[in-house]
Amino acid sequence: MTTPLFSRRLFLQRGAQLLSVAGTLPLFLDHSAHALAADYAANPQGAGRPDRILVVIQLAGGNDGLNTVVPIRNDNYYRARPKLGIARQVALRLTDDFGVHPAAAGLKKLYDAGHLAVVHAVGYPNPNRSHFRATDIWATAEPDRMGQSGWLGRYFDACCNGHDPGPKPAPAPGKSATTAAEPSDAIALLNESPLALQGDKFLPLAFRTPDSLTYRDGVGRPAVAGAFNKLNDLDDDEGMMARKPAIPMGTAGSLKSDPVADDFLQRTALNARVYADKIKRTATSVQNKAKYPDSRLATDLKLVAQMIASGLPTRVYYVTLGGFDTHSQQANRHERLMTDLGGAMAAFVEDLKALGHLDRTTVMTFIEFGRRVTENGSAGTDHGEAAPLFIAGGAPLKPGFHGTAPTLDPATLHRGDVPFNLDFRRIYATVLKTWLRADDTKVLGKKFDPIELYKTLA
């Protein structure tokens, strides 16, 4: 057996769980990884499968909440939006007071089926209107400082060290149970890993499609694939410093460069490599049971449904829909976005239901801010403050409207914007405590009262 190349010290520090991958020659062997792989092969629904899943849909750019959840009996709304206002008879009616955008038929379908919760006027005090700062605030749940880690990243940092009773694979004989979260515990269908999923230690897996995860030169050539694996392994750094480099450099080269970038690259390379095969096999092993529309968000959620149903240990999935920054000529663009959002969410929920996984899944949207009550001079709206937030789920969810609707009375507006009625961190606290059974105070830094989003759960 070849000596493992990874540094044991690094392994213990970082807690990177290694999965050996069938299909390429395993050049290092980790017994617990073998046990895990064998476990999945034998029992895809079994050990390691999380019992509750969260799917986050980021709506990027600042969604115009007032034209999404339309206050169809509110004169203040129609006065402020002579051009952009959605007429009562055009909106898709949910209740006497609220409808949704006419293109968001998917959202109405979810609402009528009892799978949609809508929380009014979600925001936070002294909100920021810069896309980037506001997105970071929602991602870190830290409006008052420049946080560097995301709320879900911190959840993964904290969990599995006694805070989260979710099942973990049984350790192989002779090995102790792993306690740290693995990158595969969170998957973002993005080229970049989102801040919300980045912890102080935890990093998620991020990729656009499963096919992106292959070293092409090695396909069908085991020797090349094997060399690739060795080259994308962690350096045994103690051995490195002890041995003199064998390569003459021409001058005295310095080995003492700051290893931060190198370390990050090495970890990412290893994680990417070992999980690639698992993801690729998953995508072909499950058949979807709903028809999805033809949009990027729908395609992403279709893959997420496959991954959920395949028994992957992933607990959090993260997808995005961008383009909400409708400063000018909003009507057409917002209509397309509503079609995409409604269509994708409805198909996804229907699929999960048919596959038997809806009850263990919560879907939540988030935005960095809403938009102003009054339309601007370019038939659009500028950055605002609070907006509604959507949560979809199965039996455990309490559907319908939550929180207090904004009156839009000009006297109550905050410099022309909808003030928040519910701090977004209360929703995070609810998801963390009630749904994920985690220590919400530890993750969020303070106590935020959960809302009654779920029926009484075990």
Added chain:
Amino acid sequence: MLTRATTATRVLALLFLLSVAPLAAAADSWTRDDAAHLLRRAAFGGTPEQVDRLHALGKSAAVEYLLGAAPSAITRPAGAPAIFPPADLPDFKSEAMPPEILQIQRWRRLETLRLRSWWIDRMARTDRPLEEKMTLFWHGLFTSGIQEVKLPQFISRQNALFHAHALGNYRTLAEAVVRDPAMLRYLNADSNVKGKPNENLARELMELFTMGEGNGYTERDIAEVARALTGATTSLMGYVYRPVKHDQAAKVIFGKAGNYRPDDIVPLIFQRPEPPRYLARRLWEFFAFPNPTDADIAPVAAALAANNFELRPALRALFTSPAFYADKARFAVIKSPVGLVVSTLRTMEQPSSPDRMRGLLQELDKMGQSLLQPPNVKGWPGGEHWITSATLFTRYNACSTIVQGGMGFTPVSPARLFPTLPRPTADQLVDAAIARYLQRPLHPDKRKALIETLGTNPLTLGKEESDRRARQMLALLLSTPEYQVE
């Protein structure tokens, strides 16, 4: 193994070095590694010969050479070969839509592709790489995206502005940007009119272009600057100031009242202390390492403030500062996708032409850097943001293709890359490749893995079968975490 030409070069370089001895004596140590480090950052890397030649100039002269201080003062001895091969770099010429193209969107897409290809090709062939890196820097700072601007001729005009000011003046460039039609369209300036202000340009001008978020301005300042900028608009021909759209009433900006008009805003901003520090930090993060301390950036900020926002003194301060050469700075930067691809093209000596860039540009899109279309007005955050599981594989595969052929490139010639090793042992070839492409030692076990891929049959570079094995090894070397860092 010195040829006559090389000896002559070295003698001349030495004579030159002696002639600028006072400068050289004032500089501190200057190793070959330092020269390689400078080339990786201020240029798009260099071949071993280029590193040697730059090293021979001494630190000050090397920095001056890269700054291209004045056209006649490319400071190298007469008769010595250029460090970078001279290149013919024609400007981009916008074209009008030809009659046979019926759909304007199609023409716009073609022109955009042509402009992107022109620029990547220019970066791959340039003998003034710092100019191209600075152009890329400005593009990531004063951001605009072709999708929002729509008119390719505006985007190409903006790109020409960045090229012209690559090593020019920050304030002058900012003044020009506030009148740049691409920027005005990108940030909805046409919608910013008297009585109905649109704050987009005002906000980003201060938050992202000159001062930094929340530094020295308030939300009220943004609203007032937006009012002052009313009237700055565009037509199909370019910038137009429309007095009737301008809000003439007094505004209060940074606590001072005045009837400010669009051209007054940048001068007002540049009277404040924030712009030198802001640009210094952005430059440092682009060229040196992330998260610098105030002490790190101080010489760069001071040079900007003391020299009326000229770039050359600031970059000179950066590229000669001890902090730039400290251990902490070495291999501390993750190559941007453009940096990765261009440096690979250059050090693999792949001939470049604008016609063969389409595939490469698609790979750059997947790596997260679409030229002329930054993800948002903040530009590209860079650093660890470049690297995810997927982008890592895309980077590996794109660089492998540059070596092995594909995407319009022919396979590289190992004999040409390693001319002094016609019949290398596996060890020799791998070591030469590591020295050339990583420029630092590789972990012995990884080195061994590379050697093993070459097999046991002797290598004769130039023979197809040996070249195949050599290229396979090179492709693997580029598909490592080590190669992603510079």
